[in-house]
Amino acid sequence: MSKIPALVLVVAGGLLVAGGARAAETKTAEQVFKNIQVLKGMPAAQLDPAMDVMAGALGVQCNYCHVVGGKGKPPAMEKDDKQAKRTARKMVTMMQKINHDFFGDEQVVTCATCHNGRPEPRTVPPVERVAKEPEPGKVPAGVTVKSLVDKWTQASGGAAAWKKLKTRVTTGTIEGFGPAPFGMEIVQASPEKVREQLTMPSGTFTQGWDGKSGYRAFNGNPRPLDDVDEIRREAQFAPPLTLSALLSGAKVVADMPLDKGMAHVIEGRQGEAHVKLWFDPATGLLARMTVNVPTPVGDLPSQTDFEDYKTVDGVKLPFTIKTNQGGQTSIARYTDIKHNAKLEDAEFEAPKAPPPPAPQGK
Ligand code: HEC
Numbered sequence: 001m002s003k004i005p006a007l008v009l010v011v012a013g014g015l016l017v018a019g020g021a022r023a024a025e026t027k028t029a030e031q032v033f034k035n036i037q038v039l040k041g042m043p044a045a046q047l048d049p050a051m052d053v054m055a056g057a058l059g060v061q062c063n064y065c066h067v068v069g070g071k072g073k074p075p076a077m078e079k080d081d082k083q084a085k086r087t088a089r090k091m092v093t094m095m096q097k098i099n100h101d102f103f104g105d106e107q108v109v110t111c112a113t114c115h116n117g118r119p120e121p122r123t124v125p126p127v128e129r130v131a132k133e134p135e136p137g138k139v140p141a142g143v144t145v146k147s148l149v150d151k152w153t154q155a156s157g158g159a160a161a162w163k164k165l166k167t168r169v170t171t172g173t174i175e176g177f178g179p180a181p182f183g184m185e186i187v188q189a190s191p192e193k194v195r196e197q198l199t200m201p202s203g204t205f206t207q208g209w210d211g212k213s214g215y216r217a218f219n220g221n222p223r224p225l226d227d228v229d230e231i232r233r234e235a236q237f238a239p240p241l242t243l244s245a246l247l248s249g250a251k252v253v254a255d256m257p258l259d260k261g262m263a264h265v266i267e268g269r270q271g272e273a274h275v276k277l278w279f280d281p282a283t284g285l286l287a288r289m290t291v292n293v294p295t296p297v298g299d300l301p302s303q304t305d306f307e308d309y310k311t312v313d314g315v316k317l318p319f320t321i322k323t324n325q326g327g328q329t330s331i332a333r334y335t336d337i338k339h340n341a342k343l344e345d346a347e348f349e350a351p352k353a354p355p356p357p358a359p360q361g362k
C-alpha cells in the first residue's frame, strides 16, 4: 500500500530544493528555516502542512506567495519579494488575534474560514449549493478494533499469506501534478521499509524510510525528513498486520456512509494527527484512510481511497489509490507488483549528498 500525497505537492512547490539542512523533529520552525516571523514556536515538522493549508485555503500554488526559482535556479522560499507573502503574515497575526480575542484562543477561525478556496474572499453570499457533509451513523454494537482488523486480515489473504512475503516492488504512474503522469516506483521490505521514487520532467524525486529514519531527495540531494508519520504509514509492508498498531487510543467510532453502504471506522492518534481507517462493508478491506494534521493556521485534512484490489501472490492489494490532500487530488495507478526479489539494506538508506559545487566567480 502506498500513496504519494504531500511529497508531490512539495516537489511541485520546490520546497524540496529549498535547501537548508532540516534536522530533528523537536526543532522549532525558526531554528530550521531562515525567515520565520509569525509562525515562531511551531514545530518545524508542521511547516509543510501549514503551507499546504495556506495554499489550499486560498486555492493557489506555492508560487503565489513564494519565489520558487526557475530551471537550475534554487527556490528562495525565505525571500519576501511577493506582496502576497507579506500579506499572508499579517493574516496569520489577524487570525491569531481573532481567535484570541473572540474565541478564547481556540482555533475557530482559520485561513479557510474566510478564503474558502479563493485569494480574495467573497463579500456576498454564495449562490451555489454546497455538497452536504456526510451524516455519520451509529457506533456499531459488538464491533471492536480487533474484529475489524481480523476481518481485514482474513479478507486480504490471511496472516500466513502475508508472512510469506518479504519484499515488494511496485511500478506505476501518478497523475494530477502536471500535464502528463509521472512514472513511479515503490520498493518495500517487511516490516516497514520503503523507498518511493517519482520520475518527473524536472528530475527524480525520492523519499525513504529505513525503519528508523527518513529522507527526501531531489536529484540525489538528500535532507532528513522531520515529519515521519506519513511515510511510516506508507512503509507498512503488511498493513492489516501492523497499520493499526501505529495508532494510539484506537477505537471504533460511528459508521460513515461509503458508496452505497455504511463503513465501520477505526479512529486513533498518530502523534498529533488524527487517523481514521474506513472498512468496506461488503469486503472487509480497507477502503479509505482519512488523516487530519493540526497546524497553527488550520487543520490539513487528507483522504486516501484504496480501490481496484487484486490478488498478488496470495494477498489482496489496491491497484488504484486516490488522494485528496487539502483539495489537491492525485491518482496513483499501479501496473505491476512483484514480491520477494532480493533487496539490500542500502536500498532504503538516504543517498550520499554530492559534494557542494565549487563557488563560481562572476
Ligand atoms: C498565502 C501565501 C503562502 C503560500 C501559498 C505558501 N506560503 Fe510558504 N510561507 C508563507 C509565509 C507568510 C511564510 C513565512 C512565515 C513566517 O514568517 O512565520 C512562509 C514560509 C515558508 C518557508 C520557510 C522559508 C524560510 O526559510 O524562511 C517555506 C520552506 C515555505 N513557506 C514553503 C512553501 C511551500 C512548499 C508552499 C506550497 C505548498 C508554500 N510555502 C505556500 C506564505 C505562503
Ligand code: HEC
Pocket (backbone or CB within 6 Å): 054, 058, 084, 085, 087, 088, 091, 092, 095, 109, 110, 111, 112, 113, 114, 115, 119, 120, 121, 297
Ligand atoms: C477574517 C477573514 C480572513 C481570514 C481569517 C484570513 N483572511 Fe486573508 N484576506 C481576507 C480579506 C477580506 C482579504 C482581501 C483584502 C483586500 O481585498 O484588500 C484577504 C487577502 C489575503 C491575501 C491577499 C490576496 C491577494 O489579493 O493577493 C492573502 C495572501 C491572504 N489573505 C492570506 C491569508 C492567509 C494565509 C490566512 C490564514 C493565515 C488568511 N488570509 C486568513 C480575509 C481573511
